[in-house]
Amino acid sequence: MGGMFRSEEMALAQVFIQPEAAYYAISELGETGCVQFRDLNEEVNAFQRKFVQEVRRCDEMERKLRYIETEVRKDNVKIPDVGELPKAPNPREIIDLEAHLEKTEGDIKELSESAVNLKSNYLELTELKHVLEKTLAFFNEQDEANGLSDSVHKSLIPTEEHNVSIRGRLGFVAGVINRERVPAFERMLWRISRGNVFIRQAEIEKPMEDPITGIEHHKTVFAAFFQGEQLKTRIKKVCAGFHASLYPCPSTLAERNDMLQGVRTRLEDLNLVLNQTRDHRQRVLVSVAKELQNWSVMVCKMKAIYHTLNFFNMDVTKKCLIGECWVPSNDINTVQKALAEGSKACGSSIPSFLNIINTTESPPTFNRTNKFTRGFQNLIDSYGVASYREVNPGLYTIITFPFLFAVMFGDVGHAIIMFIFGLWMVISEKKFLAQKNKSEIFAIFFGGRYIILLMGLFSFYTGFIYNDIFSKSMNIFGTQWFVNHTSEEILAEDEIDLIPSTNYKGTPYVFGLDPVWQSATNKIIFLNSLKMKMSIILGITHMLFGVICSTFNYIHFKKYYSLVLEFLPQILLLIFLFLYMVIMMFMKWAWYSGEYDNSTDSELLKHSSSCAPSVLIYFINMMLMSASTAPNDNCDIYMYPGQDLVQKILVFGALICIPVMLLGKPLYIMRQRKNQMKNGSVKLVSNKTNGDVNLGMELEEVDNNHQNVAETSSQHHEKDEDEEPISEVFIHSAIHTIEYTLSTISHTASYLRLWALSLAHAQLSEVLWSMLFSKIALQRSGYVGVAFIFILFAAWSFFTVAILVLMEGLSAFLHTLRLHWVEFMSKFYAGVGYIFQPFSFKRILEEEDAEA
Numbered sequence: 001m002g003g004m005f006r007s008e009e010m011a012l013a014q015v016f017i018q019p020e021a022a023y024y025a026i027s028e029l030g031e032t033g034c035v036q037f038r039d040l041n042e043e044v045n046a047f048q049r050k051f052v053q054e055v056r057r058c059d060e061m062e063r064k065l066r067y068i069e070t071e072v073r074k075d076n077v078k079i080p081d082v083g084e085l086p087k088a089p090n091p092r093e094i095i096d097l098e099a100h101l102e103k104t105e106g107d108i109k110e111l112s113e114s115a116v117n118l119k120s121n122y123l124e125l126t127e128l129k130h131v132l133e134k135t136l137a138f139f140n141e142q143d144e145a146n147g148l149s150d151s152v153h154k155s156l157i158p159t160e161e162h163n164v165s166i167r168g169r170l171g172f173v174a175g176v177i178n179r180e181r182v183p184a185f186e187r188m189l190w191r192i193s194r195g196n197v198f199i200r201q202a203e204i205e206k207p208m209e210d211p212i213t214g215i216e217h218h219k220t221v222f223a224a225f226f227q228g229e230q231l232k233t234r235i236k237k238v239c240a241g242f243h244a245s246l247y248p249c250p251s252t253l254a255e256r257n258d259m260l261q262g263v264r265t266r267l268e269d270l271n272l273v274l275n276q277t278r279d280h281r282q283r284v285l286v287s288v289a290k291e292l293q294n295w296s297v298m299v300c301k302m303k304a305i306y307h308t309l310n311f312f313n314m315d316v317t318k319k320c321l322i323g324e325c326w327v328p329s330n331d332i333n334t335v336q337k338a339l340a341e342g343s344k345a346c347g348s349s350i351p352s353f354l355n356i357i358n359t360t361e362s363p364p365t366f367n368r369t370n371k372f373t374r375g376f377q378n379l380i381d382s383y384g385v386a387s388y389r390e391v392n393p394g395l396y397t398i399i400t401f402p403f404l405f406a407v408m409f410g411d412v413g414h415a416i417i418m419f420i421f422g423l424w425m426v427i428s429e430k431k432f433l434a435q436k437n438k439s440e441i442f443a444i445f446f447g448g449r450y451i452i453l454l455m456g457l458f459s460f461y462t463g464f465i466y467n468d469i470f471s472k473s474m475n476i477f478g479t480q481w482f483v484n485h486t487s488e489e490i491l492a493e494d495e496i497d498l499i500p501s502t503n504y505k506g507t508p509y510v511f512g513l514d515p516v517w518q519s520a521t522n523k524i525i526f527l528n529s530l531k532m533k534m535s536i537i538l539g540i541t542h543m544l545f546g547v548i549c550s551t552f553n554y555i556h557f558k559k560y561y562s563l564v565l566e567f568l569p570q571i572l573l574l575i576f577l578f579l580y581m582v583i584m585m586f587m588k589w590a591w592y593s594g595e596y597d598n599s600t601d602s603e604l605l606k607h608s609s610s611c612a613p614s615v616l617i618y619f620i621n622m623m624l625m626s627a628s629t630a631p632n633d634n635c636d637i638y639m640y641p642g643q644d645l646v647q648k649i650l651v652f653g654a655l656i657c658i659p660v661m662l663l664g665k666p667l668y669i670m671r672q673r674k675n676q677m678k679n680g681s682v683k684l685v686s687n688k689t690n691g692d693v694n695l696g697m698e699l700e701e702v703d704n705n706h707q708n709v710a711e712t713s714s715q716h717h718e719k720d721e722d723e724e725p726i727s728e729v730f731i732h733s734a735i736h737t738i739e740y741t742l743s744t745i746s747h748t749a750s751y752l753r754l755w756a757l758s759l760a761h762a763q764l765s766e767v768l769w770s771m772l773f774s775k776i777a778l779q780r781s782g783y784v785g786v787a788f789i790f791i792l793f794a795a796w797s798f799f800t801v802a803i804l805v806l807m808e809g810l811s812a813f814l815h816t817l818r819l820h821w822v823e824f825m826s827k828f829y830a831g832v833g834y835i836f837q838p839f840s841f842k843r844i845l846e847e848e849d850a851e852a
Helices: 019-032 052-074 091-146 150-156 179-193 229-241 253-309 329-346 374-383 394-408 412-427 429-434 440-447 449-466 487-492 515-519 523-556 560-591 615-624 643-679 706-710 712-723 726-750 753-774 782-827 841-851
Strands: 010-017 036-038 171-178 198-203 219-226 245-247 321-328 353-357
Touching: 010 019, 010 329, 019 253, 019 329, 019 841, 052 091, 052 253, 091 171, 091 198, 091 219, 091 245, 091 253, 171 179, 171 229, 179 198, 179 219, 179 229, 219 229, 253 841, 321 329, 329 353, 374 394, 374 440, 374 449, 374 782, 394 449, 394 523, 394 753, 394 782, 412 429, 412 449, 412 782, 440 449, 515 523, 523 560, 523 726, 523 753, 523 782, 560 615, 560 643, 560 726, 615 643, 643 726, 726 782, 753 782
Parallel strands: none
Antiparallel strands: 010 321, 010 353, 036 321, 171 219, 171 245, 198 219
């Protein structure tokens, strides 16, 4: 819980590692994931660093792995998930892994090239078979149509023994072309031959697979008849331009039959060879797929290690690597243990060690979270990462966020749907975490599964208070109102007007809203008043809590003067104006009742509902310093004696708070600096460069530096104030004073969105029920009515989930997020830090999976 209240203490440390133990030590630190290294070679080109060759080797292995994975996925081979991820390989294993990957890539390439060649031959033979079969059909159809004999056919179509150039003889070319190119192909042949080419074509039923790309194409067999060698040359050029494949086709029937028989025999043999090649390739890829994920993890870790080692500096003697890193103070012992294990793994006689550096730099922000708190912390970090050791709003957001959401989304039915959805994701989280390729939208929902679960739970509570379940009420404890009508008159009236003086028994409903309000004509008026006041009360409470949280920052950073000059006027301004308004609301609820409307006692009549004053009018008159008026002659002007004087004192007190906020801090800082100048104790802050032990850095033992680490954040804030010019202090104070004073009004009004969205959600739910059931489905009887109920229930369910749960839920979520970011966190949260990003194999692999 301490890690959620504020970020953990961080220490800047120097790591001294022997070169032979560097790889093992960084590997152990990557497994622990609690160190953020700093780049000490920012001015060095990436190609001039010490371990650039090793990084290139890892890049080459990653390229080979990508190629192998592509081939595995191309053949639809499943890549099994490994249970426990392997550790980074040692340098000897790296050489073996590199050689194995190179051999595997070579084998798969050889198999792929062999398969492509075989498929190309198979495609050519298949196309030739179709050409022979289709052209045989062309000649047979033509001969049958013209009644020509084989001797006449030979006289028209020359054989190889005859000269093709003899006048009157026809030549032909046959081949295969993509079906979508046939119309353009015919037009081009028509133009180049001026209509002197006769084309026959027939479609191939089955698509043909491209051996290189694997894409299937629909093709057509064609035969082009022509006269003359010159025209033949032109036709071949057109065929080459349209990527048509030409095949030899004998002129005589006997030769075509013999060639067709030979092609079919070769296809059978080639198909047998293809099947054997495919089976061998499948066996190779299956065996590779079993180790593919392990190899990918090992190479990824290895590359991360060498990339991190490039952040290190080499000392003058070239015998030691020096690095700088941010470490959580609680994990210093873990880091030391990891360094010792790294030195032990390589058998180094000289141990690696860690030294803490005193620094005035602002450390990164690290809030230790778990699977429950991570979603809430992400909401805060989306606005801005907390400054180092600043109070973390994420702790309070766990309760306030789902509660304010529930105020706007209060409905038992809708809450149950949301709760079940969140509970399903929580119960099945192990299964979903194992899935790598989740859709982006579902990944967002899954990341906030505990937020959704709590939002549903809190919405159930507020829905029970509103007594609202799918726009209907539940009469659990029995109504506390009565109506002076007979039962027939009550049944005749769909709605009644509830007046406290005549219909109220005087005993409140046991829990929540009385169910009779569902049928009251003045329901909207009552709910408007109730929810509006409730939203103001919750808003003022939320803002007061935000101002109180600022005291934790002032005390921790030792800004005790800010407690008097900033916190006190801010809290008093809210109390004098807005908390007083909240108190008047409770006084009105407690002192005025409809029970006294018919009383004859004048004192009791002053506390009747007719004398109940308007708190808003009181507040406006209080700010304008104007006199109030009584609701009628029987009522008092004010709620209590001396109210006018008290209100004037509160207004004057609030006005006094403004100059204190404006001038208090700047004058105090200016006085402090003058006293320091008189005492000759002006602190000069010198900028020192970290990362080199020869630049005046003092190395101290780890155990003696916890106190210095704890004081880092307060020293950093004191340094900022000492360096800031007094003119900027005045300007910042003026900006903050104006912003806070105006925001007290605007932020209070902003919380009225709780009332507006709650009312809108309830009315949308009621309208949907009324339009589909009350006016349509339930108005019909018999079998038709049953059919209408079934159909309209499906429509009602769809619109309930799509509009009232998803769209309204998203709207309430965004409004709740705004109330926390702007109205609550602006009172104490700066959010100008930077996140702690440790060197962690787990985080690196998760990012790799997300990119994939």
